[in-house]
Amino acid sequence: MLGEQVGTLSGEMTGIRVLSTDGGHAVTEASFQGTGTLLGTAVKDMGTYESVLQPDGTLFGEGQGISMTEAGETVTWHGSGVGRFNESGGVNWRGAVFYETAAATFARLNGIAVVFEFDTEESGKVSASLYEWK
Template sequence: MLGDLIGEEQGETTGIRVLSTDGGHPVMEASFRATGTLLGAQVKDMGTYESVLRADGTLWGEGQGVTMTQDGETVTWHGSGVGRFDEKGAIDWRGALFFETAADRFAALPGIAAVFEFHVEDDGTSTAKLYEWK
């Protein structure tokens, strides 16, 4: 069941690379940076994910990143998801994240799975929402 909203952010794509075109299924890497909130704390988030364009036109992606507070508290995350292009060329991603941290403020995160909505416009700007999966 979808639980409480635990984070929101706005950001931008900082780089894209084509890793492979073998077999007609392009593999691309994208990096992003964002600012927002996580469990009520102001954070900066940065991550990199690889995506594969599948034969049906959807994307499969896996990524990792780090989220930091101004005080230097960190949370690392790994995730995967599925992306779909909309009629304007933007991509809507849905998936799950899993966390590691030693920061007391974020002590609840390693014990949960979180589901995300990640929207990337064709100009690279992005928005994300993160919910606890109960």
């Protein structure tokens, strides 16, 4: 069951490259950065994920990243999800992310699953909403 919203993010893609096309399955890598909130605290976030084009036209992706506060607190994340191309030329991603931190500000995120909506636009803009999964 979806719980409370624990974060938001908006930003932009900073790079994309093709890693492989072996077997007809394109594998790409994309990086992004942005700003937002995590548990009500302002953060800068950056991450990189790999996407594999599936035979049905959907994408499977796995990624990792880090969020940092202005005071230097950090929380790292790993996630995976499924993407679908949208009419605007971007991708709508849905999946789960798992956090790890020693920072007291974000300790609540240790050991819980967070589901996300991560949307990209053809222009390179990205936005995300994060919800605790209870």
